[in-house]
Amino acid sequence: MQPEISCERVRKIYGQGASAFEAVHAATFSVEKGEFVSLLGPSGCGKSTLLMIIAGLESITDGRVLAGGTPVDEPRAEIGIVFQDATLLPWKTALQNIMFPIEMMHRSRAAHLDRATELLRLVGLHEAANRRPGQLSGGMKQRVSLCRALIADPAILLMDEPFSALDAITRDDMNIVLLALWERYRKTVLFVTHSIREAALLSDRILIMGGSPSTIIADIKVPFARPRHFTIGETAQFNELCTALRDEITKARTAQMHRDTEHG
Numbered sequence: 001m002q003p004e005i006s007c008e009r010v011r012k013i014y015g016q017g018a019s020a021f022e023a024v025h026a027a028t029f030s031v032e033k034g035e036f037v038s039l040l041g042p043s044g045c046g047k048s049t050l051l052m053i054i055a056g057l058e059s060i061t062d063g064r065v066l067a068g069g070t071p072v073d074e075p076r077a078e079i080g081i082v083f084q085d086a087t088l089l090p091w092k093t094a095l096q097n098i099m100f101p102i103e104m105m106h107r108s109r110a111a112h113l114d115r116a117t118e119l120l121r122l123v124g125l126h127e128a129a130n131r132r133p134g135q136l137s138g139g140m141k142q143r144v145s146l147c148r149a150l151i152a153d154p155a156i157l158l159m160d161e162p163f164s165a166l167d168a169i170t171r172d173d174m175n176i177v178l179l180a181l182w183e184r185y186r187k188t189v190l191f192v193t194h195s196i197r198e199a200a201l202l203s204d205r206i207l208i209m210g211g212s213p214s215t216i217i218a219d220i221k222v223p224f225a226r227p228r229h230f231t232i233g234e235t236a237q238f239n240e241l242c243t244a245l246r247d248e249i250t251k252a253r254t255a256q257m258h259r260d261t262e263h264g
Contacts, residue, residue: 003030025213041209080154210252
């Protein structure tokens with residue numbers, strides 16, 4: 001079966017000549033239909049750049065990206081995106097913000113209104129449908145952003161550190177919301193994070209990015225069954241996985257430091 005997302009030796013270079021910077025080097029991986037995969041790594045390792053290439057929002061220097069078996073070279077309706085910032089239109093209500101992509105695609109508002117209402121209910125915002133962003137908390141805004149990404153029923157959901165700006169309690173709440181939505185809709189998700197515990201809680205597989213230039217340095221399967229409850233984070237097996245993930249990142253950093261010293 002064709003993977004839902006396929007990256008083949010994806011490379012991204014910014015600038016030219018002596019000032020050129022290779023942000024992503026020969027990244028190769030695939031994501032199967034209905035799979036939840038996290039891109040994990042420290043800030044600045046190229047995770048978001050790679051995600052934006054897959055979204056069709058960033059040009060590619062070399063390699064190939066396929067979504068649903070066809071090359072990605074521009075944004076597509078079957079790819080939904082949730083950014084770190086909710087990017088809601090301040091003059092529109094929560095419901096209107098969710099429906100905005102439907103308007104931009106010139107689709108029937110009436111045909112999607114029930115879905116928008118259902119999404120608001122699922123994220124616990126049915127009573128806030130008519131509030132504007134200025135009347136919403138950070139977590140509520142991100143819930144609206146998540147609903148907006150799902151309103152057109154995309155096959156693929158790309159999420160770029162969507163909860164990193166939230167406080168710890170709200171972030172935990174959003175992880176619970178996301179787990180429930182994934183169980184309901186089983187979208188193919190590629191989730192960018194620098195939180196080891198968040199990646200371990202949410203994912204079926206975790207791709208670790210690192211090195212300089214950055215690439216995929218490990219592909220680790222998460223052993224926990226679904227549906228997955230938040231309390232799994234209190235188990236010994238969960239903490240062992242987090243330690244293994246941290247060790248992989250540390251090994252990559254140490255190897256890079258040795259290479260930098262040798263070439264210094």
